[in-house]
Amino acid sequence: MLEQEDFRPVTLADRAFFEHHYTLYPQTHSDNTFTNMVCWNQIAQYRYAHVNGNVILASTIAGVTRFRPPIGPRDPALMKDLIRFAMEIGDDTPIVLIDPQTVQWMKELDPSLTLIPDRNHFEYVYRASDLAELPGKNYLKIRSQINKFRKNCGHTVEPITAGNRQEVMEFLVKWCEWKGCENDFVLAHEKEAVFFAIEHFTELPLRGLLIRVNSQVSAISLFERLNEDTALVHFEKGLPDCEGIYKAINAETAALLAGEVTYINRESDLGVAGLREAKMRYHPHHMVEVWSLKR
Known part of the structure; x- marks a missing residue:
């Protein structure tokens, strides 16, 4: 027993x-x-x-x-x-x-x-190619926002490595100051979780990308292979330096992963209305459904 x-x-x-x-x-x-x-x-x-x-x-x-x-x-x-x-x-x-x-x-x-x-x-799973290419009318507004970001914000994209990990840590401090992590129970723990991920980056099966705007780290994503045909994005963070930066890091991550996997799992919305709306806007291919046992 x-x-x-x-x-x-x-x-x-x-x-x-x-x-x-x-x-x-x-x-x-x-x-x-x-x-x-x-x-x-x-x-x-x-x-x-x-x-x-x-x-x-x-x-x-x-x-x-x-x-x-x-x-x-x-x-x-x-x-x-x-x-x-x-x-x-x-x-x-x-x-x-x-x-x-x-x-x-x-x-x-x-x-x-x-x-x-x-x-x-329930977790949202998208076709990697859809997130990378944003095809058709369904993604017209998102494509427009990314194009605006690329036009207005001088930026570069690079993998997260031991060489830039300290800059990523400094970015996360700025992100938490902007989001007010210390005054929000969930964000305070999310801060600890993402800091742990970066501090132990080489000990975990993680990979990552960052976007620099004017040479400063302004967005990151951390992801891994979930199973044979799916990648999982654990964390995605951005600063309000340039409009559309979250959509840009999403697209850059998908472009990298589209050649490796069929699907990308972008986790659940935890019942947060705004987050649910944002995730649905990307038109998930399917959901990972889960149930609970009740007394």
Whole structure:
């Protein structure tokens, strides 16, 4: 039976373990990635158990612990044990981020379970070529804004490397001052997460791009390969130096990735109305749907 002692913290030393396991069981949602877990550990306190060839993830935010379904071969006894264990120590939503196939399997195991879609954590997946080329009438306004940026803002694009990492850190300080990170709970933790990503850039499977405007770093993106056909953009930040800079870093990142993958996952909107509108404006190819178990 699962117990608290079966779970241990996710640390940088676990990278090889997760990379091997996810080679066997590729992921589609950003929350399960090793990079996400170690970068957001200061708020989510990620832990994992390795049981019968399955990985079970847990996170604890503000004292509330929630679990993810087992990642590995289907094991009915393990799933039932996880439901029992999660119900014992979790809140009203003990298991989260359940993919549709697992939802169907859970319903077959126990038809009495209450499983509901979690729209706020659906992730937006786009064709890489669409984000890079912005074709047709759907992207007319975005193309216009990028063209305006390119015309009015002298800029260059380069990869993030050890040589410019300190400048990226200085950029992030400016970004946080502009956004008022210290006065916003979510942004304060996002600041810690993106700083961790840059500080440990070479220890993580990350790549990155930056845009300089007048020689100063004014936008960055950090991304990685999620699975065989999809890349994942973890962070995208920009300063209000030039109108359209966010759209420009989006397009530059897509142009780089379009030759490598078919799709780009740009994560969820967390239920933020303005962010949802902005993500829909880019016309996602599909969503990574997730469900939650309710008491």
